[in-house]
Amino acid sequence: MFTGIVEEIAIVKNIVREQENIHLTVSCSFVHELKVDQSVLHNGICLTVVAIEDETFTVTAIKETIDVTTIGQWVIGQEINIERGMLANARLDGHIVQGHVDAVGRCVSIKDAAGSTYYGFEYDQKVKHTTISKGSITIDGTSLTVVNSGVNTFSVAIIPYTKEHTVFKHYTLGQFVNLEFDVIGKYVEKLLQIRTS
Template structure:
């Protein structure tokens, strides 16, 4: 489990394909604190540490993960948001994030608001999950509050600190992002579907 509070920006150092799997090697400041089998969030994707070097660690993504995320399009040298799993005795400063990406979204608007920045996103109309105003959404592993919510669209407002310390600072129109909808909302949606049958 994660909080969506990005720990730092890491750098992709190597990408190796092996059959349908992809091995991703990443550098960050806390490599010496990691352990094999530990979960780390990479732009919202929960991946397991399989190897640790002196300054890098490696994780493996399977085909299912590659099919529903942006990971297959990443490049060497790319910056990504990372976060280690939440400690049981820690404050939940963001919201409950599982690291299970629901779909890929696209940035459709970026607006400067003289102190904050508004980003608008859209996602496939076939995705049945929804957002609500003032609800939670995870964009590339960043816990955010929804400002406006529409059918298959939503917007968020980013304060300067968040923009500077996450990959949001690199976003451009058309940017593809990993989306994870609020897990509580997904359970409510499922229960309503069952009751309507």
């Protein structure tokens, strides 16, 4: 389990395709603290460390992950948000994040405000999950609060610190992002479906 509080921005150092899998080699400041089999969140995608060498670690994404996330579009040199799993005795500063991407969204608006930046996103109408105003959403592994919620659209407001310390600083119109909807909301949706069917 994760919190959506990005630890740092890491860099993709190498990408190797093997059959239907992708092996990603990543560098970050805490490589020496990682262990093989440890889970790390990469732009919202939970991946297992399979190798550690020098100042880098490697993770593997399978076809299912590639099909439902943006990972297949990543390139060498790209910056990504990363976070290690939450410690059991730690504060939950963000919200409960599983690292299971529900959908790929697209950035449709970027507006500067007085001291913050508003980003608008849309996602496929086939996705059954919803957002609510003041609810939680995870975008590329970043825990955020929904400002405006519509049908398959929503927006968030980013303070300067978050923008500078996450990959939000690189977002442009049309940018594809990984979305994970609030897990509690997903359970509620499922229960309502069962009761009404």
